[in-house]
Amino acid sequence: MSNEPVGVLVIGAGASGAAFAWSIADAGMSVLCLDQGPWMKQRDYPSNGLDWEERGMGDFSTSPNVRGLPADYPVNEEDSDISPLMFNAVGGSTILWAAHFPRLTPKDFRMKSEDGVGEDWPIDYETLEPYFALNDRMMGVSGLEGDPAYPYHEPPLPPLPLGKSGNTLASGFEKLGWHWWPSDSAILSQEYEGREACINLGPCITGCAHGAKASTDITYWPVAQRKGVRVRANCRVREITVREDGMADGVLYYDEVGRLQEQKAEIVVLACNGIGTPRLLLNSKSKRHPDGLANSSGRVGKNLMFHPYAMITGIFEEPLQSRRGPMGCSFWSHEFYQTDRSREFVRGYSFEAIRGLGPVQTALWGMIHGLIPWGEDHHRSFARLYDHTATLLGIAEDLPEETNTVTLDAELTDAHGIPAPKVTYRLSENSRNMLAHAVERAKEALTAAGAVETVVDPLMRAAGWHLMGTARMGRNSTTSVVNERGQAHDVKNLFVVDGSVFVSAGAVNPTSTIQAFALYVADSIKKNIETLFDDA
Amino acid sequence: MMDTPAALNDLDFMKALLDLVIPPSASGDLPGAGALGLSPAVAEALQADPLLGPPVEVGVQAVQEAALSQHAEGLAGMTPEAGAKVVEALLATHPLLIVGILRYLSPAYYQHARVLEGIGEPPRPPFPEGFDIEATDAELLEKLRARRRA
Ligand SMILES: Cc1cc2nc3c(=O)[nH]c(=O)nc-3n(C[C@H](O)[C@H](O)[C@H](O)COP(=O)(O)OP(=O)(O)OC[C@H]3O[C@@H](n4cnc5c(N)ncnc54)[C@H](O)[C@@H]3O)c2cc1C
Ligand code: SF4
Numbered sequence: 001m002s003n004e005p006v007g008v009l010v011i012g013a014g015a016s017g018a019a020f021a022w023s024i025a026d027a028g029m030s031v032l033c034l035d036q037g038p039w040m041k042q043r044d045y046p047s048n049g050l051d052w053e054e055r056g057m058g059d060f061s062t063s064p065n066v067r068g069l070p071a072d073y074p075v076n077e078e079d080s081d082i083s084p085l086m087f088n089a090v091g092g093s094t095i096l097w098a099a100h101f102p103r104l105t106p107k108d109f110r111m112k113s114e115d116g117v118g119e120d121w122p123i124d125y126e127t128l129e130p131y132f133a134l135n136d137r138m139m140g141v142s143g144l145e146g147d148p149a150y151p152y153h154e155p156p157l158p159p160l161p162l163g164k165s166g167n168t169l170a171s172g173f174e175k176l177g178w179h180w181w182p183s184d185s186a187i188l189s190q191e192y193e194g195r196e197a198c199i200n201l202g203p204c205i206t207g208c209a210h211g212a213k214a215s216t217d218i219t220y221w222p223v224a225q226r227k228g229v230r231v232r233a234n235c236r237v238r239e240i241t242v243r244e245d246g247m248a249d250g251v252l253y254y255d256e257v258g259r260l261q262e263q264k265a266e267i268v269v270l271a272c273n274g275i276g277t278p279r280l281l282l283n284s285k286s287k288r289h290p291d292g293l294a295n296s297s298g299r300v301g302k303n304l305m306f307h308p309y310a311m312i313t314g315i316f317e318e319p320l321q322s323r324r325g326p327m328g329c330s331f332w333s334h335e336f337y338q339t340d341r342s343r344e345f346v347r348g349y350s351f352e353a354i355r356g357l358g359p360v361q362t363a364l365w366g367m368i369h370g371l372i373p374w375g376e377d378h379h380r381s382f383a384r385l386y387d388h389t390a391t392l393l394g395i396a397e398d399l400p401e402e403t404n405t406v407t408l409d410a411e412l413t414d415a416h417g418i419p420a421p422k423v424t425y426r427l428s429e430n431s432r433n434m435l436a437h438a439v440e441r442a443k444e445a446l447t448a449a450g451a452v453e454t455v456v457d458p459l460m461r462a463a464g465w466h467l468m469g470t471a472r473m474g475r476n477s478t479t480s481v482v483n484e485r486g487q488a489h490d491v492k493n494l495f496v497v498d499g500s501v502f503v504s505a506g507a508v509n510p511t512s513t514i515q516a517f518a519l520y521v522a523d524s525i526k527k528n529i530e531t532l533f534d535d536a
Numbered sequence: 537m538m539d540t541p542a543a544l545n546d547l548d549f550m551k552a553l554l555d556l557v558i559p560p561s562a563s564g565d566l567p568g569a570g571a572l573g574l575s576p577a578v579a580e581a582l583q584a585d586p587l588l589g590p591p592v593e594v595g596v597q598a599v600q601e602a603a604l605s606q607h608a609e610g611l612a613g614m615t616p617e618a619g620a621k622v623v624e625a626l627l628a629t630h631p632l633l634i635v636g637i638l639r640y641l642s643p644a645y646y647q648h649a650r651v652l653e654g655i656g657e658p659p660r661p662p663f664p665e666g667f668d669i670e671a672t673d674a675e676l677l678e679k680l681r682a683r684r685r686a
Contacts, residue, residue: 045663047661047662047663048661048663049661050647050648050649050652050659050660050661051643051647052647052661052662053643053646053647054643054644054647057643144677144680145684146680146681146683146684146685146686147684147685148683148684148685150685151685152685152686159672161669161670161671161672162670162671162672162673162676163669163670164669164670166672167670167672167673167676170673170676171673171676174676174679181680182672182680199664199665199666199667200666200667200668200669201662201663201666201667202662202667203662209662209663209664210663210664210666321667321669321670324667324668324669325667325669358646359646359647359651359652359655359657360642360643360646360647362646363638363642363645363646364638364639364642367635367638367642374556374557374558374634374638375556375557375559375620376559376616376620378557378558378559379558379561379562379566382655383655386655387656
């Protein structure tokens with residue numbers, strides 16, 4: 001392995017790192033990406049075996065603490081109401097994601113102006129629009145054009161079928177006159193760019209063995225590699241190194257056999273997600289940056305936002321084909337998305353209709369909720385639930401709060417001895433009220449759709465899928481970490497392109513916006529390469 | 537490594553216990569969990585679980601002792617009704633007993649080919665054949681199209 005200096009060094013090969021690397025390859029600089037995880041093989045995914053659901057609780061769990069694989073680092077979540085979830089591999093968390101692909105709405109970028117809370121973003125929807133569209137084409141997005149909740153956009157592929165469960169749930173929204181729209185989904189409804197259409201396996205969140213779901217190892221990376229970008233898998237970055245003048249000059253990392261290596265670079269780009277990025281910045285202390293790199297504002301690791309989720313499940317008399325089809329991609333509703341001052345919360349939430357559980361998860365879920373007993377009545381109760389449930393997820397907009405943080409744990413380390421992150425997160429009253437509202441409205445929708453009973457999880461603990469806000473962007477260097485182009489205020493050749501930069505969370509899944517931003521940053525570097533470090 | 541208590545390794549006893557937890561269905565379409573021979577897998581998984589393993593092992597041991605005090609052959613010799621009473625009587629003092637068993641029994645049982653057939657699923661992994669699903673309701677789609685933003 002050669003550690004020749006490179007032009008651009010990207011850390012993290014997930015959703016944002018892949019999009020960024022693919023685009024920046026056109027700048028004519030050498031591009032290298034390091035990721036602590038391996039390349040995945042579709043033949044190893046759980047849906048190849050009968051034990052697919054069990055493996056989703058083991059080596060393909062969404063929690064790094066449960067998996068504990070060599071690529072994972074532990075996260076101290078003792079002081080958090082929500083467990084942070086992720087996957088560490090080339091492809092990052094898109095290996096496991098559900099591929100539900102909403103964009104933030106235009107108003108989400110103007111939270112302070114609209115509602116007087118949080119901050120406005122220093123960029124807007126219109127600026128990102130061309131990058132949303134480009135990213136939709138690169139990932140292969142299916143959807144129905146014309147959703148009135150958004151400015152007009154056309155997904156490149158027609159929508160995925162709703163299936164019986166989606167049709168049933170949508171009929172409830174229709175009866176109530178509530179907004180609903182088939183999800184934009186980063187899953188193929190038709191053959192596209194050499195990848196085959198979805199065959200409704202169901203367990204997308206343990207990896208798609210069919211390659212119909214867009215994970216960046218099969219979308220961006222092959223094309224980026226053809227452009228000359230190199231990826232070094234199983235390489236964990238310990239810290240970003242700096243020159244005398246405070247500019248970044250590369251990284252120290254552990255290679256696949258655990259040897260400490262040094263890699264120099266002209267530009268360093270962080271794409272390690274909303275937990276990995278602040279962790280790495282805080283671990284990159286130096287004389288010039290004693291509180292961690294790019295942290296003169298003290299905002300690195302602050303303002304952690306998840307999307308708090310409530311899960312409301314309806315039990316129906318009719319069978320719903322519910323475990324078939326892409327689990328997280330059916331339809332969304334923005335009926336309660338905007339602030340309504342008559343409610344006990346500001347901002348709002350969306351609904352995501354999802355499909356049902358497989359047999360193992362049905363049995364465990366039924367047991368936990370006291371719906372499937374042991375003994376004589378077990379089979380009758382199981383049959384009442386299995387294939388007879390459909391679920392709405394209420395996705396609340398979390399407001400940024402300085403007390404919700406990613407810090408370095410004083411004792412916990414990963415396998416290389418690098419300090420692990422500690423997440424401190426408490427659900428705010430605003431979010432709690434929002435979820436309570438979502439639960440009541442979801443019950444109405446499910447009942448209108450024909451549910452005979454509803455079962456509520458008012459706050460899902462294992463739902464920290466969306467990691468945002470911990471290196472936020474802004475124009476003011478005393479209150480933000482990076483500027484509107486993802487460039488660190490303190491270190492001009494250091495960029496952040498993942499969800500850490502989010503100023504607010506919106507009430508929808510973040511990845512479409514994360515990737516659009518990564519493409520925008522790459523483009524702005526390409527356009528401004530001559531003047532990039534001018535005020536350094 | 538903790539020593540395996542006798543109860544968790546006693547195949548006849550465990551077969552009887554698992555058949556109480558998930559018995560055969562009345563129609564005969566679904567086998568009892570014990571008859572499927574799942575107890576070694578469940579015992580192994582429990583012993584590897586530092587949280588659920590110890591309380592379940594203690595509970596299982598208590599069931600075995602209580603059953604033996606009532607019947608010379610223990611649980612294996614008792615009727616399902618009598619066996620269920622023995623287990624129920626111990627749940628107050630061993631609240632994690634059934635939850636802990638089901639945590640590992642449910643995956644083992646519901647991914648077994650015979651059980652999948654019994655619940656109406658093809659006894660195969662999802663991949664590579666996949667599944668067909670219903671198309672989006674044409675009437676619903678028409679309504680949406682009428683609401684589209686230009
Ligand atoms: C189960 C699940 C379901 C989800 N469903 C959805 C969904 O439906 N829709 C949606 O929009 N979002 C979803 N998400 C979230 C989505 O996956 C993330 O928003 C997205 O992947 C974030 O992209 P990223 O580039 O910021 O980070 P990631 O994709 O997480 O990639 C970060 C990469 O950085 C690497 N890394 C971290 N630290 C280091 C280091 N020190 N050295 C080297 N490498 C490092 C990691 O190994 C990882 O590969 C889901 C997530 C999960 C876990
Ligand atoms: S449902 Fe579709 S996208 Fe999901 S795993 Fe199956 S084939 Fe892949």
